[in-house]
Amino acid sequence: MSDLVTGDAVVLGLRPARLPSRALAVLLDLVVYGVGFVVVIVGLVAATASLDEAAQAAVAVASLLLVVVGVPIAVETLSHGRSLGKLACGLRVVREDGGPIRFRHALVRGAMGVVELLLTFGAVACIASLMSERGRRLGDVFAGTLVVRERVPGTRVMPVPPPPPWLAGQFAALDLSAVPDGLWLAIRQYLTRMNQLDPHTGAAMAVRLADDVVARTGTPPPPGVPAAAFLMAVVHERQSRDAARAFAPAPMPEQMPAPMPAPVPVAGPVVAPAPVVAPVSPTPPRGTGFAPPA
Numbered sequence: 001m002s003d004l005v006t007g008d009a010v011v012l013g014l015r016p017a018r019l020p021s022r023a024l025a026v027l028l029d030l031v032v033y034g035v036g037f038v039v040v041i042v043g044l045v046a047a048t049a050s051l052d053e054a055a056q057a058a059v060a061v062a063s064l065l066l067v068v069v070g071v072p073i074a075v076e077t078l079s080h081g082r083s084l085g086k087l088a089c090g091l092r093v094v095r096e097d098g099g100p101i102r103f104r105h106a107l108v109r110g111a112m113g114v115v116e117l118l119l120t121f122g123a124v125a126c127i128a129s130l131m132s133e134r135g136r137r138l139g140d141v142f143a144g145t146l147v148v149r150e151r152v153p154g155t156r157v158m159p160v161p162p163p164p165p166w167l168a169g170q171f172a173a174l175d176l177s178a179v180p181d182g183l184w185l186a187i188r189q190y191l192t193r194m195n196q197l198d199p200h201t202g203a204a205m206a207v208r209l210a211d212d213v214v215a216r217t218g219t220p221p222p223p224g225v226p227a228a229a230f231l232m233a234v235v236h237e238r239q240s241r242d243a244a245r246a247f248a249p250a251p252m253p254e255q256m257p258a259p260m261p262a263p264v265p266v267a268g269p270v271v272a273p274a275p276v277v278a279p280v281s282p283t284p285p286r287g288t289g290f291a292p293p294a
Contacts (some may be wrong), residue, residue: 015149016134017091019126022147025127026117028085029072039066068118069110076106081145092150093140105143112139162192165234171237172220178216183209184238187231193226206231 017025041061042130048056074244075083078098081093093101116124116138124213125137187209208229213234214221221230 016136017089017147017149018135019129020138020267021089021091021149022129022135023126025089025091026084028088029083032084033071034065036071040067049184050213062112068122072113073103073106073110074161076109077103081106081157084149090150091147093145093147095144096144096246101143101145105145106250109145112137112142146234160235160239161232162189163236166228167225167233171233174217174219174234174237176217176234176238176241179213179238180216183212183216187213187235191231191235203227265289 041060044059044063045056045291048059051059054213079087082091084223086092093105095101095105113125116122116128125139128137128141129135132141136146140146166198171286190205190209194206197205210221210230221227225233
């Protein structure tokens with residue numbers, strides 16, 4: 001990845017494009033522009049048949065400059081750095097700060113492209129790209145741009161290891177609403193990589209994370225339960241609750257409470273009905289700990 005830093009001190013995780021992918025994108029663009037140039041020339045020959053040879057040559061040169069220079073500049077400006085070849089290869093031209101390019105950037109790139117791509121058959125561009133750490137050609141250096149990869153291979157998400165079977169259902173009464181998302185992310189990263197850590201370092205991290213969870217929930221951990229197993233069980237309980245909320249069936253219409261009937265007006269003074277006091281059921285005591293492992 002590139003270590004570009006914006007003015008707000010934000011590190012950009014950009015993947016600069018290398019010479020093979022850029023060369024393929026340029027080749028595809030040249031094929032498209034070549035076909036377009038042939039079509040334009042055929043149309044101009046038919047339209048300028050009545051002109052003299054000098055006028056036909058001037059029209060042909062103007063058409064060549066328009067297709068070779070003007071069209072690439074217009075395409076990169078309007079598409080914000082995505083020509084047809086770059087779109088096919090998953091590339092894009094951006095500014096050095098990661099923002100979209102404008103007309104002046106496309107103009108400098110197009111003007112330099114005539115020299116380093118067409119007049120030298122791409123030799124100057126290849127040498128400059130190989131010598132650059134981020135694979136930039138001279139047009140990118142003068143324009144302050146960078147060609148990056150938009151389509152990068154996705155990283156595989158490692159699943160959290162399941163807790164021991166004897167801890168299943170032991171944390172159903174645990175209040176997890178006070179645990180922040182940052183702590184959940186840290187716990188998940190530890191559990192997915194704990195086998196890659198040094199045993200002593202991994203055990204210390206597990207104890208620290210378990211202490212943070214206990215401080216947020218206010219419930220001491222069960223005696224004799226390892227910190228890593230405690231974290232696995234807590235994460236599994238949170239995932240079970242999220243799945244239960246996500247896949248809970250919607251209430252049926254017949255299960256909805258019936259609306260209250262409208263009051264019937266009666267003659268005489270209106271007497272408010274006495275409030276109905278529902279019987280209060282005793283609140284079950286909240287658990288203060290976890291059952292020890294079997």
